Amino acid sequence: MNLKELGFDAFFREDLASSGAGGLEPGRVVFESRNRYTVETEGGPREAAVSGRFEYTAAARSEYPAVGDWVALRPVEEKETIRVIERVLRRRTxxxxxxxxxxxxxxxxxxxxxxxxxxxxxxxxxxxxxxxxxxxxxxxxxxxxxxxxxxxxxxxxxxxxxxxxxxxxxxxxxxxxxxxxxxxxxxxxxxxxxxxxxxxxxxxxxxxxxxxxxxxxxxxxxxxxxxxxxxxxxxxxxxxxxxxxxxxxxxxxxxTPGLRELQAWGDGNTADDAFADIAAAAVSCRFRDCTHRDEPGCAVLALLREGRLEQERYQNYITVRKELEYLSSLQDERGRRERKASEKELSRLIKRYNRDRE
Ligand SMILES: Nc1nc2c(ncn2[C@@H]2O[C@H](COP(=O)(O)OP(=O)(O)OP(=O)(O)O)[C@@H](O)[C@H]2O)c(=O)[nH]1
Ligand SMILES: [Mg+2]
Ligand SMILES: [Zn+2]
Structure with missing residues (x-):
């Protein structure tokens, strides 16, 4: 398929060029199963897997290619239909x-x-x-x-x-x-x-x-x-x-496969984007950091009292917000742990360096 028909545009072209990825060809992931990917390219579909370097440097599962991703491919000698994925291009969404x-x-x-x-x-x-x-x-x-x-x-x-x-x-x-x-x-x-x-x-x-x-x-x-x-x-x-x-x-x-459960993913503002009526009312709350649960002067609770906001919708908003807050507290904690681990690693290296110099 031609790349434009697959959705390739300046956004991805620039990202491919900026990585200095000379000799790499772009392709779009159309299927994934157990870390094997089918990637559609200008020359047709290719079977692909990530490079050893990719595996070594990936910090999280989410950095691996997903269906819809644009990837930079390296050819494999004498294997016309097989490619190595060197990089996932920047995701637009x-x-x-x-x-x-x-x-x-x-x-x-x-x-x-x-x-x-x-x-x-x-x-x-x-x-x-x-x-x-x-x-x-x-x-x-x-x-x-x-x-x-x-x-x-x-x-x-x-x-x-x-x-x-x-x-x-x-x-x-x-x-x-x-x-x-x-x-x-x-x-x-x-x-x-x-x-x-x-x-x-x-x-x-x-x-x-x-x-x-x-x-x-x-x-x-x-x-x-x-x-x-x-x-x-x-x-x-x-x-x-x-x-x-x-x-x-x-x-x-x-x-995509049907989801059994859907726990919220996003940052602090995500719930407000999906509940625009609540977010619009919240602008008038007395406190800027109002949680809309029990504060005086809460404009969201006022909507609820006036019957202009459905109780179930309000409750769902509060629940989703709590989930997102919990998620970000978990992420903060993990960030702290990882920083601590890398500080420890650094002080170990410095100790060793000093020892070697003695
Ligand atoms: N009557 C009727 N049946 C439908 C319609 N759309 C889908 N079905 C039937 O509903 C059943 C489920 O459809 P699927 O397309 O497999 O559902 P899915 O959302 O892909 O489900 P998963 O792949 O399991 O996530 C099948 O028996 C379909 O024939 C529709 O518009 N009307
Ligand atoms: Mg289905
Ligand atoms: Zn409020």
Whole structure:
């Protein structure tokens, strides 16, 4: 594929050039499985792995290539289809979540996406839930990608217009699409925003029809889909890998596995970006560092009292903010530990140096 069609532009070109990476060729990661990557290049797809130097110098898992990343590739002698990944080019956007389990590790879901398509299922199960949508909008805010909401399975819903209103009430500026992968309702509209060179990642719980929507956009059954459980409409985690597909219309879409849990990732402002109404009110709080929990003169609590802010939405905002605060305290603590360790290492080296001189 030609690089421009894959989304390559001046941003990545300059980063490749600035690294002085002479002789390296750019490519985009379209598939990853167990540290093996498929990278699309000007000359076609290549199989790749990171270099020994990359492994040695990487400080965190999140620095490894993810689907959507642009990477600098070195050829391998006499192996036409194999490449070594020397470097991950600077990410324009980065979709992450907190790694499942304890700790403060970042798990990169996809890189360099322009649009995050948050998919819900209107099949009467638990796959349509405003609080869940709010969490996905927080994830979008942290990524730098523009969110859109996709309400799929409209064919299974008696009052899709009600769902549309509910979704709009939490969507902020994000557009909401009423869709059906089955009847193709809304598919033309959605493909209208997936312009040439634009990358969109699809996320949401298992079984909502992320892969089915991608098939509908591709106009082919390229991706495997799986039945939902009859009792609660939950999916069976059919998609197990992230993968990037070029659309006939020139856009690029990334399918991702359904998420079981979504712990917030981001910094202090991320929650405010996703809850714009609360952030706008907070400007009028008496204290600049108001936490909107019990302070006098809190404009957010005033909204709540006046019934202009839904209790559940407010509660979700507070919960997400607490999660983000906890995350940043874990990160601070880790930073302190790492600094201490490197100071220790340094004093060991100085001691040894002095000893050697004696
Ligand atoms: N009736 C109806 N069924 C749909 C629609 N979209 C998807 N489905 C069905 O829902 C089930 C789950 O679809 P998938 O595309 O596999 O869901 P997914 O979100 O990719 O799930 P994971 O890969 O497990 O995360 C399949 O049986 C699809 O055929 C739709 O618009 N209408
Ligand atoms: Mg899937
Ligand atoms: Zn306040």
């Amino acid at each position: 980065c979709l992450s979540r907190r790694s499942p389990g304890r700790g403060a590790d970042e798990q990169v879901i996809a890189a360099n996406i322009d649009i995050l398509c948050v998919v819900c299922g209107l099949d009467g199960g638990r796959n349509f839930n405003p609080r869940g949508i709010e969490r996905y909008l927080v994830m979008a805010a942290a990524s730098g990608a523009r969110p859109v909401l996709a309400l799929n399975k409209a064919d299974l819903c008696e009052n899709p217009e009600d769902a549309l209103l509910t979704a709009r009430s939490v969507a902020g500026d994000a557009p909401v699409y009423l869709l059906s992968a089955k009847t193709r309702r809304g598919i033309g509209e959605l493909s209208g925003i997936l312009l040439p060179g634009v990358t969109a990642a699809f996320t949401g719980p298992s079984g909502v029809g992320k892969s089915a929507l991608i098939n509908a956009l591709l106009g082919a059954e390229a991706v495997r889909t799986g039945a939902t459980r009859a009792d609660d409409m939950r999916g069976r985690h059919t998609t197990t890998h992230r993968e990037l597909f070029p659309l006939p219309g020139g856009g690029l879409v990334i399918d």
